[in-house]
Amino acid sequence: MSRPKRADMLDTLAGFRAEKTEVTVPYGLLKAARKTGHLNLSGRGLTEVPPNVYRLNKDTPEEAQQNVSFGESDRWWEQTDLTKLLLSSNQLTHLSDDIRLLPGLIVLDLHDNQLSSLPSALGELQELQQLRLSHNQLRSLPVEVCTLKNLCSLKLQQNLLESLPEELGQLENLSELDLSNNHLKDLPSSLGQLTCLQKLNLCHNKLSCLPDCLAQLKNVKLLDCSNNHLTEIPASLSEMLAMEQLYLRHNKLQLLPKLPAPMLKDLYVGNNQIEQLQMEQLACLTSISLLELRDNKIKTLPEQITLLNTLTRLDLTNNDITILPASLSLLPNLKVLLLEGNPLRGIRRDLLTKGTSELLKYLRGRIKDLPADKPERANEGHTAMTLPSQARVNLHDIKTLKILVYRNNQLSDLPPEMSNLTKLRSITLNYNRFKSFPEVLYQIVSLEVVLLGNNQVNGVDPCRLMKLVHLSTLDLSNNDLLKIPPELGLCTSLRCLSLEGNPFRTPRTAIMAKGTDAVMEYLRSRIPT
Known part of the structure; x- marks a missing residue:
């Protein structure tokens, strides 16, 4: 026989379903954090930061309320202020103003969450040196963050930022700024005040031009402006005297930028619309080691390519080059020459598969085979093998x-x-x-x-x-x-x-x-x- 049903029977689990379980952190982690000053809560599925984390250095530990003797390792009164808090790869949608209760923080990692805004209380963490906010849903940066005078590293990549506060220039000790993969269309003029900056990443935004204020960044060694809408590079960029690496891939450049930056070693300008290389631009690259020109529309290489006597790697993949100048073999330090995807004539395909050294050897042989009395065409300059008495001045x-x-x-x-x-x-x-x-x-x-x-x-x-x-x-x-x-x-x-x-x-x-x-x-x- 089945048990009779009661119309007024209560759901015995209803109370549990309605009750919200408070998020807690294992006590052992908190106890260890008081000793080391470090607390790692990454990847724990948190939807909010537990209140006892914020009050870690405020509340009296449980040990203090127990009538027990303490060993050397359990002296709760000798606790250390929290300096490093890792909350990455959770499901946080907001950060409480109670973050101000942790004024000793030096590192705060919030990357890979679901934050759409930040509390103004972040500005009270004046000891903060590293702030990681990448892979969130931030649409703006609170002005209070710009008051963090000790901040050295600010990671904001993979957000929804459309603009930055003009106060950004107040971060006088910032050495690394990552703004990649956002929706930025312009940059604040105060960016030029970040004189300690060494790495600036602006790739995958919507920038159509670069501001002249970048010229004030005398210590930047790496600048990445790839995947934007740039049609030209301002000449003022050459004043960035410390720049060693410049990334300009996937833009709309039609000319190689004229950049007499004395320390520039690596220049990436692949996937643009460059059709020709001009002497004036090549002559500027006095220290260049790596030059990437792949996926452009270059048809010819000028004899002046030999100006790049420090070049070790030249990538010309997927262009429209039909003829290689023999003088290319005179580059004294060239170790890697990439030419796949070009409609080259006069060079056997099997020779291209033998590597750079064999190809350069072949080109050197072509220089030796040139007739000494071969007349120059009117539109040709002198070659590297022309005697000074025969050379035509351009x-x-x-x-x-x-x-x-x-x-x-x-x-x-x-x-x-x-x-x-x-x-x-x-x-x-x-x-x-x-x-x-x-x-x-x-x-x-x-x-x-x-x-x-x-x-x-x-x-x-x-x-x-x-x-x-x-x-x-x-x-x-x-x-x-x-x-x-x-x-x-x-x-x-x-x-x-x-x-x-x-x-x-x-x-x-x-x-x-x-x-x-x-x-x-x-x-x-x-x-x-």
Whole structure:
């Protein structure tokens, strides 16, 4: 027989279903956190931060209310303030104002949650150095965050930010700022006040231009602006003198940016709309090691590609290049050359599969096979194998681009008539036979770049060099300099000075490794008083 049903029978579980279970943290974790100052609550499925976490350093521990003796490891009165709180990979939708009860926090990790806003109380965490807010749903950043004077790292990638507060520039100690994967269309002008910044990530936003205020970021070493809507790069970016890595992939650039940044080693401009490489842009890349140009529309490589004598990796994958200049093989440090996806002619496909060294060897062979009496076409400049007496001077380059290139020849002097080139800005004389700094160059005050690497230069006159007030790049690497005059440190316009590969004893290698500024400071310290 079945039990009779009662119409008024109560649901015996109803009380449990209605009651909300309070989120708690295992007591052992809290006890350990009082000793170490670190509390890791990542990946625990939390929908809110338990109240006892906020009150960790306020409430009296349970041990204090028990009538027991304490060992050395259980002295609750010697607890440490919480300095590191990890709450990543939970389901937090909000953060309570009670966060102010943890003023000793140095690291606060809230990444990978569901936060759509932040409490103004965050501004009271004045000891905070690292704030990780990536992978949330933030649409704005509270102004109070900009008052955190000790903040060094701010991670905001993968949010919904459309703008940033102008007060951002108050974060005077910020060294790393990640704003990637947001909806930013512009940047606050105060960004230029972040003078301690070393890494700035702006990729995957909606930026159509970069503000000139970036030029004030003299310590930024890495700048990532990939996957935006950029059509050009402002010339002011060249004032970012410490920049070593620049990412400009997946934009709408039609020209290689003109960036005479003296420390720039890695330049990524793949997936743009670049159709040609111009000498003026190439001449600026005096320290370039890696140049990525893949997935563009480049049809030809200019002979001036040989200006990049520090280049070790060149990626030209998926362009429209049909012919390779033989002079490409004269790049002294090139180790990797990527050419897949180009409609190359005159080079067997099996040769391309043998690797860079075999391809460069083949191109060098083509230089040797060129007939010595082959006449030049009217639209061709001299090649790397042209003798100085036969070379054709490219007047267009001198008048329009203000650049003169005479590398890989047998020059030992320059004619005094060159002093008439009053608008010449850049001259390349690498791999010649100069035994001294060319006399006429001291008279061309418009010069900004002088490349004299791999010659036999044994001296330079710093007093006359100081008159070249626009000279910013001087390459004297791999010469015969037995002594570097201390007065060279007074050439204050120099931003890039290359002296490697010379037989001098001072400055020492350790000083040289610190860069141009350190070398110049050292030289000034050696000037007799």
